Amino acid sequence: MDDSTKTALHWPDAIYAQFRRVGIRQVGYVPDAGHSRLIELCVNDPNIHDVVLTTEEEGVGLVAGAALGGERAALLMQSSGVGNCINMFSLMRNCGFPCLVLITMRGEFAEFNPWQVPMGSITEATLKLCGFLTYRVDEPDSVDDIVGGGCDMAFGGDLQVAIVLSQRLIGRKEWTK
């Protein structure tokens, strides 16, 4: 295994290390292949409440409740989940809750399923309309720096921050057994 492959495999670990640095205590997620490694790390961390959701918008409420109670939270979702959250995101802006969302992209690169494309192609614009600062990550080596910066923006300034993890970063979905 060369160095670049090792880095590519370990970008979820870099996100998790940032979660630990800034003291994330609650993580809401809908099961997702792209986030599977990060979800596993959070589930196995006794200092993190992992909350599996039936739909992503539930996670927005979770973030608000965690912040009210003095804890930091993060949401993990696929790009399609952003569409499920739009009205609930108003809670973040109306109250100035810090909100950190990590989004694995679908429908933008090497996508075999056209049904992913309509939402995938408007995900970043939708987040901006909802008041989020968005930071896109294409390279595994940039994950630590960009996620760290996003955490500091969100929790330092009670801002809404989305980290957009590109489909090139995550890799092609394998459908062969």
Added chain:
Amino acid sequence: MLDRREFVQKLLVDRKDLLVVSGLGSPTYDVAACGDHPLNFYLWGAMGGAAMIGLGLALAQPALRVLVLTGDGEALMGLGSLATIGVKQPVNLAIVVLDNQHYGETGMQPSHTRAGIDLVAVAKACKFVDALHVSEIGAMSHIRDLVHNGGGPILVQARISNDAAPRMLPSRDGHAIKLRFMEALGRLDCMNS
């Protein structure tokens, strides 16, 4: 059937450190009508999100009790969150649904509970430790004790009458409500540590 204001007033009397999240519309007015309190988080929107705000708060503050007071329409919009709460089993969370079987804010159109959709049965299916109906004020002392002291998650579906109560409007400033809540919680933490 219950009078909504009498029921909520009796539920919140001598509330001590109870943390209260109120669903948009009449439940927010009902909670405000009991007297404004810094540990009230009033919702004016985010329909369907009240129960999940309660879950995040309950997980963050395990030593305190959390009450989500909401309406049948708001609860129905967040039905999946009952399953999510059932997975986490927060012992300090109670949800009380003020059920008038109608959407009061939009002109009293009938809700799903009007057609017999049973939120207590849903909560039981979602592994809530306690879930029950209440429709008589005589059961109040039991309900109050359950909400304040019982092991959660708990859901109470309270059948209230359709009578409109005078509107009692708390602040609509989300930042102000949030900061006031967090400051009051911070003072509690200082006293308890």
